[in-house]
Amino acid sequence: MLILMDYLCTHQDTIDLMGFTPHHITSMMSFITSHTYARACGRYFRQTTGVGTGYHSSGAYAEIIVDFTYRRAIINTEPGEQPRFLGTYVDDSSSLFNSLEHANTFLGHLNNVWDEGKLKFTMEEPSDRSIAFLDLQITITEEGLISHQMFQKATHSGTYLPYDSHCEMKTKLNIIATEARRALTLCSNITLAWPHLEV
Numbered sequence: 001m002l003i004l005m006d007y008l009c010t011h012q013d014t015i016d017l018m019g020f021t022p023h024h025i026t027s028m029m030s031f032i033t034s035h036t037y038a039r040a041c042g043r044y045f046r047q048t049t050g051v052g053t054g055y056h057s058s059g060a061y062a063e064i065i066v067d068f069t070y071r072r073a074i075i076n077t078e079p080g081e082q083p084r085f086l087g088t089y090v091d092d093s094s095s096l097f098n099s100l101e102h103a104n105t106f107l108g109h110l111n112n113v114w115d116e117g118k119l120k121f122t123m124e125e126p127s128d129r130s131i132a133f134l135d136l137q138i139t140i141t142e143e144g145l146i147s148h149q150m151f152q153k154a155t156h157s158g159t160y161l162p163y164d165s166h167c168e169m170k171t172k173l174n175i176i177a178t179e180a181r182r183a184l185t186l187c188s189n190i191t192l193a194w195p196h197l198e199v
Contacts, residue, residue: 062090149192184197
């Protein structure tokens with residue numbers, strides 16, 4: 001809770017606390033994190049660490065913890081070995097280092113921020129000049145240019161909503177339009193988008 005209190009006090013001028021003080025919000029989060037229960041097989045179990053994923057505050061809390069973790073790792077990394085670029089989205093990040101050795105050093109610092117392995121980070125290295133980040137496949141071409149296209153995991157079935165489901169037709173049509181727009185937006189050229197647009 002100290003991390004949350006520090007974050008709220010530091011950023012209270014840029015965050016709408018909706019009339020609450022950092023102390024009020026920290027007290028509420030303390031209550032939430034110590035009163036989370038799950039039901040399984042007719043029994044109730046208390047969650048002893050973290051925030052339940054169903055809470056509205058889960059995403060914000062995760063971002064605060066991950067932001068703290070990255071900041072602490074950067075402080076513990078020598079200036080010449082720090083990431084040249086670091087972009088994060090909740091618990092995913094994309095970073096650029098001068099060498100693989102510097103990346104591994106930084107990963108070690110990330111994994112040493114928390115005791116007892118409460119939070120562990122992994123690293124994915126590029127393969128064939130390409131790496132996936134969120135829903136993008138980013139590739140460095142032979143010419144040294146950056147190319148990107150929509151990425152979907154191998155387990156992606158291609159089904160968002162069965163056609164015979166009990167939903168309005170406009171919902172079904174909007175899913176198609178949104179996915180088509182997503183493919184066209186995420187791909188650096190139309191040729192890369194076509195495979196995602198085919199039926």
